Amino acid sequence: xxxxxxxxxxxxxxxxxxxxxxxxxxxxxxxxxxxxxxxxxxxxxxxxxxxxxxxxxxxxxxxxxxxxxxxxxxxxxxxxxxxxxxxxxxxxxxxxxxxxxxxxxxxxxxxxxxxxxxxxxxxxxxxxxxxxxxxxxxxxxxxxxxxxxxxxxxxxxxxxxxxxxxxxxxxxxxxxxxxxxxxxxxxxxxxxxxxxxxxxxxxxxxxxxxxxxxxxxxxxxxxxxxxxxxxxxxxxxxxxxxxxxxxxxxxxxxxxxxxxxxxxxxx
Amino acid sequence: xxxxxxxxxxxxxxxxxxxxxxxxxxxxxxxxxxxxxxxxxxxxxxxxxxxxxxxxxxxxxxxxxxxxxxxxxxxxxxxxxxxxxxxxxxxxxxxxxxxxxxxxxxxxxxxxxxxxxxxxxxxxxxxxxxxxxxxxxxxxxxxxxxxxxxxxxxxxxxxxxxxxxxxxxxxxxxxxxxxxxxxxxxxxxxxxxxxxxxxxxxxxxxxxxxxxxxxxxxxxxxxxxxxxxxxxxxxxxxxxxxxxxxxxxxxxxxxxxxxxxxxxxxxxxxxxxxxxxxxxxxxxxxxxxxxxxxxxxxxx
Numbered sequence: 023x024x025x026x027x028x029x030x031x032x033x034x035x036x037x038x039x040x041x042x043x044x045x046x047x048x049x050x051x052x053x054x055x056x057x058x059x060x061x062x063x064x065x066x067x068x069x070x071x072x073x074x075x076x077x078x079x080x081x082x083x084x085x086x087x088x089x090x091x092x093x094x095x096x097x098x099x100x101x102x103x104x105x106x107x108x109x110x111x112x113x114x115x116x117x118x119x120x121x122x123x124x125x126x127x128x129x130x131x132x133x134x135x136x137x138x139x140x141x142x143x144x145x146x147x148x149x150x151x152x153x154x155x156x157x158x159x160x161x162x163x164x165x166x167x168x169x170x171x172x173x174x175x176x177x178x179x180x181x182x183x184x185x186x187x188x189x190x191x192x193x194x195x196x197x198x199x200x201x202x203x204x205x206x207x208x209x210x211x212x213x214x215x216x217x218x219x220x221x222x223x224x225x226x227x228x229x230x231x232x233x234x235x236x237x238x239x240x241x242x243x244x245x246x247x248x249x250x251x252x253x254x255x256x257x258x259x260x261x262x263x264x265x266x267x268x269x270x271x272x273x274x275x276x277x278x279x280x281x282x283x284x285x286x287x288x289x
Numbered sequence: 290x291x292x293x294x295x296x297x298x299x300x301x302x303x304x305x306x307x308x309x310x311x312x313x314x315x316x317x318x319x320x321x322x323x324x325x326x327x328x329x330x331x332x333x334x335x336x337x338x339x340x341x342x343x344x345x346x347x348x349x350x351x352x353x354x355x356x357x358x359x360x361x362x363x364x365x366x367x368x369x370x371x372x373x374x375x376x377x378x379x380x381x382x383x384x385x386x387x388x389x390x391x392x393x394x395x396x397x398x399x400x401x402x403x404x405x406x407x408x409x410x411x412x413x414x415x416x417x418x419x420x421x422x423x424x425x426x427x428x429x430x431x432x433x434x435x436x437x438x439x440x441x442x443x444x445x446x447x448x449x450x451x452x453x454x455x456x457x458x459x460x461x462x463x464x465x466x467x468x469x470x471x472x473x474x475x476x477x478x479x480x481x482x483x484x485x486x487x488x489x490x491x492x493x494x495x496x497x498x499x500x501x502x503x504x505x506x507x508x509x510x511x512x513x514x515x516x517x518x519x520x521x522x523x524x525x526x527x528x529x530x531x532x533x534x535x536x537x538x539x540x541x542x543x544x545x546x547x548x549x550x551x552x553x554x555x556x557x558x559x560x561x562x563x564x565x566x567x568x569x570x571x572x573x574x575x576x577x578x579x580x581x582x583x584x585x586x587x588x589x
Contacts, residue, residue: 079477111479123474125467136467140479142460146488149459150451160460203479 032057032094032207032238033078033115038087040070040077040262047073049262051087055207057094060229060239062249064273065259066282071242072120074259075211079117080107091115094206112140116200117209120242122192124199126185130176133184133195134167137202167202174198174228190221194228201232208232210241214248226252250274258282295433296554297547302438302507304546305445308539309500310523311530312452313372313493315538318527319469320489322388326395327375328497329520330402331368335498336417336505336515337406339364343418357420357502364502365495371402372494373487381483399520406513413512420506437507448499449539452492456535461488469533525569531582540580544568 031054040048047070055061063071076082078089080102089102091113100113116137125133142163148156171177174194179187184195193213200208213229214222222245229252233239243249249256250270258266258273260282266273273279310332317325339360346356379398383391421437456462468475468485476482504519505511522545530541545565552564572580 081473081477107473107476108479108481111477116479117477119474123471125470125474127470128463128466132463132466136463136475136480137478139460139464139467140481144460145484146455146461146491149455149461163460199478 030057030092031055032092033240034088034090034092035078036088036090038074038077038089039085040073040082041085047262048077048084048087051259051262051264053257053264053267055238055240057206058233058236058238059254060233060241060252062253062256063240063242063259064244064246064249064256065265068261069259070262071259072211073262075117075209075242078102078110078209079115080105080110091207108140111203111205114204114206115209116203116205116207118193118196118200118211118213120211120215122196124184124192124195126183128184129181130171130184130187130195131164131167131180133199134170134202135163137199138163138166141204170198170201173201173231175224190217190224193217193221193225197228197232201237205237207238207240210239210243212242212244214243214245222248291433292554296550298434298438298442300547300550301543302441302546303550304526304543305442306500306504306507306542307519307523307526307546308449308542309445309496309503310519311527311538311542312449312535313497314524314527315530315532315535316465316489316493319533319535320465320486321380321384323380323391324395324524324532325375325380325490325493326392326520326524327379327398327402328372328493329516329518329523330399330406331372331375331494331516332497332501332519332523333406333511333513333516334371334402335364335368335494335501336511337410337501338367338498339420339502340415340417340505340511343420347418353420353422360420361499361502364498368494368498368501369491372490372497375402376487376490381486399517403513403517410513412514414510415512417505417509417511419509420502437503441503441507444499444503448496452496453535455492461485465489522565525565528579529569529572531579534579534581534583537579537581544580 033055035054036052038048038051039046051074063074065071073082077084084103090099091102092099093114102110125136142159144156144159168177171180174197176191176195176198184192187195197210197213214225217225226248229239253270256267256270256273257264258279265278265282266276268276310328313328313331314325317323342363343356343360346359375398379394380391383394421440424436427436427439456465464475464480464485465488467480468482472482523542526542526545527538528541529545530537530539548568549561549565553561
């Protein structure tokens with residue numbers, strides 16, 4: 023098994039359980055993500071993958087268990103269970119959604135600038151007085167946002183409304199907005215869903231680049247080809263439980279996994 | 290013709306005062322979907338604060354310009370403190386309650402604040418000092434537009450331009466728009482939504498306080514109940530223009546102000562409210578979302 027730690031984890035989930043009334047959506051889940059690692063979370067529909075994301079990012083409050091986030095630079099450890107979503111983002115974890123949730127009535131540039139909100143400070147008084155610090159901060163926000171837009175290939179469409187972008191571009195913009203919050207761990211919920219092969223290829227290259235720049239990535243994905251080529255490690259879930267984890271090669275031949283995906287009777 | 294222009298200008302003045310208050314309704318509605326019925330009282334408290342400050346300062350013989358500025362700033366700060374506190378006490382604990390609960394809480398706050406000012410200040414109309422002098426250069430047109438109308442028009446125009454710029458370009462303005470569009474997503478990109486909501490209440494209250502100062506000085510008297518009527522009228526204007534929309538609130542206020550002014554001038558002042566609310570009914574029949582409101586798209 024892969025229980026031996028390569029180094030110290032930046033996300034450490036242990037015994038995580040989430041009940042909705044009588045329904046157990048997550049059942050004593052244990053897994054971790056290492057620094058600069060790409061981990062894929064797979065499993066049949068309804069396995070609890072998105073519920074897990076919602077627990078990690080503070081949208082749901084887990085029933086029991088422990089979620090620890092460790093900043094790779096400072097080593098500062100934070101328990102995320104009771105934190106609000108905006109605090110969790112501040113701590114360095116950002117996410118995208120399965121169904122795109124851009125601010126569609128704001129421009130491409132504004133969507134990325136919004137991501138910088140938690141890294142900037144000025145409030146009403148600054149906006150009225152327009153002191154030097156406020157102006158410098160605004161300039162820095164614009165500069166950093168343009169950097170990100172270059173990276174995700176949208177620098178030519180900064181003033182377009184987000185709602186008017188093509189599907190693939192909207193997906194990339196969501197990633198760009200998440201990157202603007204300066205996360206060390208990025209959570210992507212089905213980033214390739216509904217993309218054509220070309221768009222997927224661009225996305226794979228983008229995710230690799232993001233990892234190479236020092237971010238860890240935890241992604242939910244149904245596109246197995248993408249998962250197998252991109253991931254360092256795969257965690258497989260079914261009915262809210264972890265049924266396997268390992269490298270792509272290990273998962274490909276795992277009997278439990280084949281059973282979960284294809285049914286009981288497969289030899 | 291002079292009479293028409295006079296009515297038109299006084300309608301604009303009225304409308305721009307409504308707009309200062311209506312903006313608070315519409316901004317709060319845009320962000321948390323609540324009709325803040327205590328907003329009219331915030332405006333009334335702004336009027337009282339500027340009354341107290343202005344009276345004290347004029348006793349000590351300060352120049353008029355200084356009095357206006359200090360009274361305006363004091364009213365804006367004090368009203369903002371009330372707006373902020375009302376939100377924290379009466380609305381924030383009910384953020385996840387059914388929609389009717391904060392609405393009732395808002396009505397309760399409105400009654401509470403009215404009665405509190407009634408007890409503290411008596412129910413008499415208090416004479417408000419004339420803070421805006423008659424300018425000499427206005428004399429040739431004084432039969433059409435008074436000096437205080439001019440000041441009100443200019444002040445509201447400047448304030449509204451500033452608000453537009455703030456919402457369009459600044460960090461806090463962007464956060465407000467993001468929160469209005471998708472509150473959960475705003476949280477997830479790291480926006481402290483509670484703080485954005487507080488900022489919205491503070492801004493709306495400051496605008497209402499400036500409105501309070503201007504109208505009190507224009508009319509010349511205040512009492513504890515002025516917030517109720519003004520609040521209802523401004524709320525009407527916000528609905529007329531499309532609640533949740535900032536340009537809508539301004540447009541709705543101007544339309545309402547002009548309607549009232551012409552109704553008063555050409556028919557009778559007894560009928561001003563009849564015309565105002567008939568207009569509201571008509572517009573809502575033909576355009577239920579208001580003049581500039583967007584029909585709410587159902588999220589699937």
